[in-house]
Amino acid sequence: MSAAIQFEALAEDALLLRFGDRIDTELNARVQAATACLRQRLPQLECVPAYASVLLRFDPQHWPGGDPHRQVQAAACAALEKSDPVIAAPRELVIPVCYGGEYGPDLAEVAALCRLDAEIVIARHTAAHYRVAMLGFAPGFPYLLGLDPQLAVPRRADPRQGVPAGSVAIGGSQTGIYPDALPGGWQLIGRTPLRLFDIAANTPSLLASGDRVRFQAIDEVRFRDLAATRPA
Structure with missing residues (x-):
């Protein structure tokens, strides 16, 4: 090697x-x-x-x-x-996401760019199996490999000064999750109520390089329920 x-x-x-x-x-x-x-x-x-x-x-x-x-x-x-060591299987995590509306304001634009219905975009995004390629840009921000090629879209021409924490986004051939309120130019298609990064936690980042990730679509009621039970 x-x-x-x-x-x-x-x-x-x-x-x-x-x-x-x-x-x-x-x-x-x-x-x-x-x-x-x-x-x-x-x-x-x-x-x-x-x-x-x-x-x-x-x-x-x-x-x-x-x-x-x-x-x-x-x-x-x-x-x-040396011969390959015994390495534990990667973790597998399911990330709940409320797609569209105020949680994913760019979903309609992404659908138009892909020439797909918004429901198909959601279905393709949740059907894929992703690997956390690395953490970067900001503490806890996961760059995920495995995006359906049909969902690859350009970054926004006008980056936002503030993207809400938990926003799930597409930028080029990648998808990722904003761990905190940050500026950013990726297309926002949904939001997770999970906290991606907590500096006070024993393990601050929810995700780690090498983890396997799937997204699960949830409605707004479920989003609010999960957000309400999230540790402060």
Whole structure:
């Protein structure tokens, strides 16, 4: 596996492992597998996966007696070249979403761009099985791979200054969920009552890289019920 990886020093305590340079399901699967392997075999490293790379953060003092970048690279290569470790199956989560209306103000526009009825857009969006490719942009924001190609639409020409927390959106060939009230230019098709990021929680982010996700359509009454029972 390591023969196809490029290593790049980013800082005195950071090394980047590049697997490629594109958004691709198979490429990201390699990233996820490598991340799981390195976390299991080199727990002294902090591994942060992205679409096609893994950032390794380390304490240079843990690698005395030479260039720590070379030592970390050698250790990572050795870990990845061993037989595959036993890795737990990814988590699978169902995210409830109220589509359209005030919760998804761009649903009609997305449907028009896709030349589909809004109900078909919802059906296709909920039928797909997604993988959390990475977290980025804002704490807890999941970039999800697996969007039906027919639902790929351009980002908005006029980004919003404020997008409500929990908004489920499409941007290009990706779908994602805004974890907090943020500016953004993706097309908003629905909203989940779940909290994606809570800084006070033991595990602040609801989702993690590598998780599997499905969306479940709910009505406004169910949305309000779930929102009312959500921890403060």
